[in-house]
Amino acid sequence: MTNAHAVDTARPGRPPGRRPRAGTPETGPTRASSMRRREAIAGYLFISPWIVGFCVFTLGAMLYSLVISFSDYRLATDTATPVGFxxxxxxxxxxxxxxxxxxxxxxxxxxxxxxxxxxxxxxxxxxxxxxxxxxxxxxxxxxxxxxxxxxxxxxxxxxxxxxxxxxxxxxxxxxxxxxxxxxxxxxxxxxxxxxxxxxxxxxxxxxxxxxxxxxxxxxxxxxxxxxxxxxxxxxxxxxxxxxxxxxxxxxxxxxxxxxxxxxxxxxxxxxxxxxxxxxxxxxxxxxxxxxxxxxxxxxxxxxxxxxxxxxxxxxxxxxxxxxxxxxxxx
Structure with a gap:
């Protein structure tokens, strides 16, 4: 019964009783993951000007305004005095x-x-x-x-x-x-x-x-x-x-x-x-x-x-x- 099972599951060009490893033929999943990684890198490179602009001019400005909201900061004197809430x-x-x-x-x-x-x-x-x-x-x-x-x-x-x-x-x-x-x-x-x-x-x-x-x-x-x-x-x-x-x-x-x-x-x-x-x-x-x-x-x-x-x-x-x-x- 064991021999019959081995014969049934065998495929041409593959030793009987040995099962294929995932991704072995043409290394499909590995190639797909590599392509996805390259596409992701290319995408981030394309939007990098926006990311830099957002971090510098939006997120950075928001964080700076949060800091000075806890201070008495006047442009005329260009000094910031902490005042808490x-x-x-x-x-x-x-x-x-x-x-x-x-x-x-x-x-x-x-x-x-x-x-x-x-x-x-x-x-x-x-x-x-x-x-x-x-x-x-x-x-x-x-x-x-x-x-x-x-x-x-x-x-x-x-x-x-x-x-x-x-x-x-x-x-x-x-x-x-x-x-x-x-x-x-x-x-x-x-x-x-x-x-x-x-x-x-x-x-x-x-x-x-x-x-x-x-x-x-x-x-x-x-x-x-x-x-x-x-x-x-x-x-x-x-x-x-x-x-x-x-x-x-x-x-x-x-x-x-x-x-x-x-x-x-x-x-x-x-x-x-x-x-x-x-x-x-x-x-x-x-x-x-x-x-x-x-x-x-x-x-x-x-x-x-x-x-x-x-x-x-x-x-x-x-x-x-x-x-x-x-x-x-x-």
Missing amino acids: DNYAELFRDPRVMGSLGNTLFYAVLAVPLEIVVAMALALLLARSGRAGGFFRTVFYLPKMTPAVATAAVFLLLLNGNTGAINEGLAVIGIDGPQWLIDPTWVKPSIVIMTLWGVSGTMVIFLAALANVPRELYEAASLDGAGRVRQFFSITVPMISGSLFFATVVLTIAALQVFDQAYLLFWRDQTNASPESSLFYGVYLFQQAFRQFDFGFASAMAWLLFVIILLITLVQVRLSNRFVYYEGDR
Whole structure:
């Protein structure tokens, strides 16, 4: 019986009873691991400029700001005096820190949903534009390429409470437009309007996600009698929920760091005449660092914002497990 087993398991060119060693023929696994190692080295070499730039200009700057956040460091004297947690304690004593943080959070709650809705509406329109889609994609994306300074100059004219085009358009339909840049109630909505000008970046993400939704799902739903609205909420939204989640996280992070719009519209002239409702956290941080030259306090502000963004992002990621659907899920 043993001899029969040896005969059955033997192969031409191989002594009976001897089993092949893994990777012996042509040393396949060894060659594959060597190729993977070379590819990994080549990949790291290609991204090495980014890695060096990140370590020097981002990670290094973050660590340095963390160190000086525990000191009284002013650019004028170029000396750093350790003060422990005094800068962080001052964050909660300074009413403008909490006020600017409240303005920023209110802006984020207002701007992020509107950006997603507008971007989704534009993406749905482009998805049905047919042959003219390329032209309209270019037209809709052009505002994203406009420099922030030029955009602010345009919106200073559009949002003028007396002669602005927006109020004149509202007057045509019998609505008395507000003083967008003066009335504290309308300051943050005016910045949101300016933010929506550059929503085309999110639109492109949604457009790519819509293109990957299987057409047969819509066909099956229509055969079952589902209308456009039902198809949108039952098929489109679940199938692109990953892109919606990504856009929500990225837009929230950007909204909490808002600076350009508020600074260019209200704080560029370095006066105190601007309404406090336009004082966002990034603007106040900039003032402390580059007008008061209090880099220790400004660094503490930056790290407080970092922790807030980190916590909000972690909450969003945790909630995504319930609402985000991936095609590989079962």
